[in-house]
Amino acid sequence: LAKTTQPISMDSYEGQEVNITCSHNNIATNDYITWYQQFPSQGPRFIIQGYKTKVTNEVASLFIPADRKSSTLSLPRVSLSDTAVYYCLVGNNAGNNRKLIWGLGTSLAVNP
Amino acid sequence: EPEVTQTPSHQVTQMGQEVILRCVPISNHLYFYWYRQILGQKVEFLVSFYNNEISEKSEIFDDQFSVERPDGSNFTLKIRSTKLEDSAMYFCASIPGGKEQYFGPGTRLTVT
Numbered sequence: 001l002a003k004t005t006q007p008i009s010m011d012s013y014e015g016q017e018v019n020i021t022c023s024h025n026n027i028a029t030n031d032y033i034t035w036y037q038q039f040p041s042q043g044p045r046f047i048i049q050g051y052k053t054k055v056t057n058e059v060a061s062l063f064i065p066a067d068r069k070s071s072t073l074s075l076p077r078v079s080l081s082d083t084a085v086y087y088c089l090v091g092n093n094a095g096n097n098r099k100l101i102w103g104l105g106t107s108l109a110v111n112p
Numbered sequence: 113e114p115e116v117t118q119t120p121s122h123q124v125t126q127m128g129q130e131v132i133l134r135c136v137p138i139s140n141h142l143y144f145y146w147y148r149q150i151l152g153q154k155v156e157f158l159v160s161f162y163n164n165e166i167s168e169k170s171e172i173f174d175d176q177f178s179v180e181r182p183d184g185s186n187f188t189l190k191i192r193s194t195k196l197e198d199s200a201m202y203f204c205a206s207i208p209g210g211k212e213q214y215f216g217p218g219t220r221l222t223v224t
Contacts, residue, residue, distance in 0.1 A: 032211065043116075043203045043215030044155065087155075100147075100213065102155040 004088045009107040018075045020106050022088030025069050030092040033064060033071045038085045038105070047086075048073070075108075083110045114138045116216035118204050124222045128193050133219045135187040135204030141214070143207040146179065146189045148172070148200040149218075155203070161187065194223045 006022040024033065032051050036044040048055055050062040050071070061074040075082060085105040117136045125131050137144055146158040159169040159179055166179065178190045187206075191198055199222050205213040 034211065038155075041201070041218070041220070043205070043218050044213075045215065046212040049211045100155075100157065102147075102157075104154050 003101075004090060004103050006086075006088050006103065006106045008104060009109070011109050011111065012078055013111050014079055015077050018078050018082075018108060018110075020073045020075075020086055020088075020108070021070060022073070023070045024088070024090045027068050027090050028092070031090045032092065033062065033068075034089045034091070034100070035060070035062065035073045036087045036089065038087065044087065078108075078110045080110050080112060082108065084108060116204055116206055116214050118202075118216035118219050120219060121217065122220045122222070124224065125194055127196060127223055131191050131194055131221065133189045133191075133202050133204075133221070135189070135216055136185055137187055137204065137206035138208070138214055139185070141206035141208045143167075143209070144181070144187050145205040145207075145213065147203045147205065147215075149203065150200045158189070158202075191221075194221075196223050199223045 004022050004024045012018045032049050034049040035047040037047050038044040048057055048060045048062045050064050052064050052068060055062045063072040085107050087102055087105040089100045091100055116138055119134045123131055144161040147155050148158055149155045157170050159173045160167045161179055164181060176192045180188050187204060201218040201220050203218045204216045207213050
């Protein structure tokens with residue numbers, strides 16, 4: 001499974017756009033890129049998933065360049081409640097083995 | 113919105129004792145997972161379960177661990193003889209067959 005690298009921590013302010021970049025140089029052809037959010041003492045929560053180009057949902061956008069060796073999670077206009085750890089994961093959606101291999105994630109602190 | 117539930121929320125046990133952590137996945141989901149997260153560390157895959165059998169397990173999931181789906185709804189993780197290093201948050205997750213893993217709120221296991 002592909003290993004991911006992302007910044008350990010980031011700081012931002014309310015109302016700003018936050019971009020968290022993840023590198024995954026060894027991503028396989030069948031792998032998707034998935035981002036999860038985790039608050040302290042809670043289970044991770046799915047944010048967004050993509051394979052290539054751009055994906056947008058009601059909470060975030062995911063930008064994936066053509067070589068797919070990196071991806072950027074974009075959170076528009078963050079609020080204090082977006083303070084959390086954000087994990088970038090790669091893996092495939094096929095078959096009955098879809099375990100996720102987690103890194104340390106990016107700890108985002110949103111300040112007033 | 114349906115959600116994964118886990119009981120108990122916090123379990124304190126003495127070293128060497130057996131514990132059973134319980135999870136109720138979302139009905140009609142097909143794939144089930146257990147993960148653990150030691151305080152301040154990354155989420156670690158333990159085991160995946162599909163079609164009433166283990167599909168993959170990590171090196172952490174040794175003979176002290178077992179999983180069952182005894183009644184078609186509950187999904188349990190048993191640790192036969194707990195060690196101090198088993199202290200962690202244990203998360204259950206389930207997938208309907210698509211891309212998103214739905215995580216439960218976790219059980220905090222404290223081994224003294």
